[in-house]
Amino acid sequence: MKILKYSRQRESIKSCLAGRTDHPTADMIYTDMRELFPCISLGTVYRNLNLLSELGEIQKLTCGDGKDRFDWNTAPHYHFVCRRCGAVTDLPLIPLAELQAQAEKVSGGSIDSHTVYFYGSCARCSGPSS
Amino acid sequence: MKILKYSRQRESIKSCLAGRTDHPTADMIYTDMRELFPCISLGTVYRNLNLLSELGEIQKLTCGDGKDRFDWNTAPHYHFVCRRCGAVTDLPLIPLAELQAQAEKVSGGSIDSHTVYFYGSCARCSGPSS
DNA sequence: CAAAATAATAGTAATTGTTATTATTTTATA
DNA sequence: TATAAAATAATAACAATTACTATTATTTTG
Numbered sequence: 140m141k142i143l144k145y146s147r148q149r150e151s152i153k154s155c156l157a158g159r160t161d162h163p164t165a166d167m168i169y170t171d172m173r174e175l176f177p178c179i180s181l182g183t184v185y186r187n188l189n190l191l192s193e194l195g196e197i198q199k200l201t202c203g204d205g206k207d208r209f210d211w212n213t214a215p216h217y218h219f220v221c222r223r224c225g226a227v228t229d230l231p232l233i234p235l236a237e238l239q240a241q242a243e244k245v246s247g248g249s250i251d252s253h254t255v256y257f258y259g260s261c262a263r264c265s266g267p268s269s
Numbered sequence: 270m271k272i273l274k275y276s277r278q279r280e281s282i283k284s285c286l287a288g289r290t291d292h293p294t295a296d297m298i299y300t301d302m303r304e305l306f307p308c309i310s311l312g313t314v315y316r317n318l319n320l321l322s323e324l325g326e327i328q329k330l331t332c333g334d335g336k337d338r339f340d341w342n343t344a345p346h347y348h349f350v351c352r353r354c355g356a357v358t359d360l361p362l363i364p365l366a367e368l369q370a371q372a373e374k375v376s377g378g379s380i381d382s383h384t385v386y387f388y389g390s391c392a393r394c395s396g397p398s399s
Numbered sequence: 400c401a402a403a404a405t406a407a408t409a410g411t412a413a414t415t416g417t418t419a420t421t422a423t424t425t426t427a428t429a
Numbered sequence: 430t431a432t433a434a435a436a437t438a439a440t441a442a443c444a445a446t447t448a449c450t451a452t453t454a455t456t457t458t459g
Contacts, residue, residue, distance in 0.1 A: 140434085140435065140436095141434075141435075142435080142436095143425090143426060143427070143434085143435055143436070144426095144427085145425095145426070145427085146425085146426080146435085146436060146437085147425085147436095148436075148437075149436085164416090165416080165417080166416085178437090178438065178439095179437085179438080180437070180438045180439060180440090181417090181438095182417090182418075182419085182437085182438075182439080182440085183436080183437060183438070185416090185417060185418070186418085186436085186437090187436095189417095189418090199333075201331055201332075201333040202331075203329075203331040203384075205415080205416075205445095205446085206415090206416065206417095207416085207417085217372065219372065219376045219378075219380070221378065228376075230372055230375055230376060231375050232368075232371060232372060232375065235365075235368070238362075238365070238385075239387065241362060242347065242349065242360055242362060242387045243387075243389070245360055245361050245362065246349045246358075246360060246387065246389070246391065246392070247391070247392035248349070248351065248389055248390050248391040248392045248393075248394065248395045249389045249390050249395050250349070250387045250388065250389035251388060251389050252387075252388045252389070253385060253386060253387040253388065254333075254385070254386050254388075255368075255383060255384070255385050256383060256384050257369065257372045257373075257376065257380045257382075257383040258380065258381060258382045258383065258384075259373070259376070259378055259379045259380035259381050259382070260378050260379050261376065261377070261378040262376070262377035262378045263378075264378065265378045265379050270405085270406065270407095271405075271406075272406080272407095273405085273406055273407070273454090273455060273456070274455095274456090275455070275456090276406085276407060276408090276454085276455080277407095277454085278407075278408075279407085294445090295445080295446080296445085308408090308409065308410095309408085309409080310408065310409045310410060310411090311409095311446090312408085312409075312410080312411085312446090312447075312448085313407080313408060313409070315445090315446065315447070316407085316408090316447085317407095319446095319447095335416095335417085335444080335445075336444090336445065336446095337445085337446085
């Protein structure tokens with residue numbers, strides 16, 4: 140199936156994601172999208188998020204909370220997951236290309252990417268008011 | 270609910286997992302377990318795997334294929350996921366404590382663990398016969 | 400050791416996140 | 430504009446997991 144260069148919903152889903160710094164689930168995107176397209180289907184959201192991530196225009200994350208999350212930033216970077224509030228945030232760390240090269244060596248196969256998730260309690264949740 | 274010190278099924282699930290070097294899903298454990306306990310329930314397998322991982326006696330992995338996997342080795346270590354055959358294997362790499370310390374610093378919160386998954390094609394799947 | 404209390408189990412139903420199906424509408428192209 | 434292809438909304442189906450319940454196993458208590 141050839142992909143059309145233009146689809147209102149897909150364009151909108153992509154820019155909706157691009158406008159968020161958190162890492163929303165399909166359901167969160169769906170909630171947002173209904174403001175613009177009150178009749179949009181959850182299936183459309185899922186289909187386009189998967190399509191966009193297959194095309195390499197967005198990234199799918201699995202941080203261990205059971206639901207997929209999505210990230211407009213396709214550049215490799217590491218994430219932090221707060222176990223208390225569930226927030227997923229980017230960390231300003233340089234991805235370790237050497238680590239991946241080392242992993243590839245010991246694996247005996249070929250490695251094209253890696254993911255790193257840090258788990259703990261975010262600044263807000265560790266703060267004095269909690 | 271207080272946890273009993275002895276339950277045949279739980280003990281057996283734990284030692285079943287301990288005897289495997291792959292990182293089986295609940296369903297794979299279930300298949301194994303039925304040889305010993307033909308009437309064991311899948312719910313029992315799930316409940317005990319979750320219980321054991323909450324107790325810190327085993328580890329739960331989410332490598333992005335939709336199903337949870339389990340690891341008898343609770344020591345921090347990194348994993349390799351083959352996108353072709355789906356195998357999940359351990360990598361002999363020293364976990365980077367400094368990276369976690371660095372992540373904690375930039376996060377502003379507190380971090381107690383991190384996971385690393387490498388993705389690619391394993392030795393067998395990259396080999397000549399494929 | 401027997402009886403009472405508590406936890407674990409098998410069997411099953413329910414829930415959740417996600418994907419597939421289908422009739423209809425949108426978009427691209429001639 | 431007419432035709433073909435792709436995307437959509439609505440809905441059903443699905444797979445992994447969790448919840449429920451009556452019964453059984455284990456522990457505790459007298």
